[in-house]
Amino acid sequence: MSGPTGALTLTVNKAATSTIVSIARTAQDCWFKTKDPTFAKFRLAAEVNSYVGKPRFLLVPKSNPGGLPKLVVNGETKNGKTVVNVFGPLLSTNQGQRISKDVQRWAIGNASCTPKA
Template sequence: MIFANAARRAYHVGIFAGIALVLASCQSEQKTPSGGSGKSASLRIMEQTAIAAHKCWFASKDKAFRPYRFANELNSMSSQPRFLLVPAKNFGGLPALVVQARGSSSKVEVFGPLLSEPLGARVSADINRWSSGDLSCAATG
């Protein structure tokens, strides 16, 4: 009888130890390296920049951006995530602004005819601020 209780206890301890090992191995497999989300540097920087642009220019109903619509193309298979500002009345028309990053680069490129208009200086300043990590809607200082 004593031997049976000891065997039963050992069996249960073994079961619990096995469960603990399985759980520990599952947890260690799910860890990702610090800073690693599986996203390229270009996608991470463009997500941050696009969210700020949408929030500050469109969700805020900024009058300067009423003539434009935001076209998100972050999920492109070309390793070139980008967003566009297109004419509000012609969503399929030529973009007035293209903001993109390429491959593994976290450098944001900005081009398009909007940059040569009066709003261009503000757009450039906003994109530079957002791509450097400051996600505020207005330049400070």
């Protein structure tokens, strides 16, 4: 499963901070600890204690951690539910669909690194 995709928005019935923390931990385990070559040029920067109520994590270039993020995953509470937004240039790459599917799976609590066949 590969190919570009656009921004992703999904709604879950969990708190925003715990949802983003869970997704970030699973991304760390599945994308970075496994040394996945897709993410070798990036590092994960978690900003889950947001003062504006939108916990998030970013994928930023290892070579320029203060530069513009290549992927943003944030959550915010709306009408008692958490809306998860995923956007950034990485979604326009050939791995965009995979990234979207991973985040969708992780947002609902499935911590598997790969989808079930």
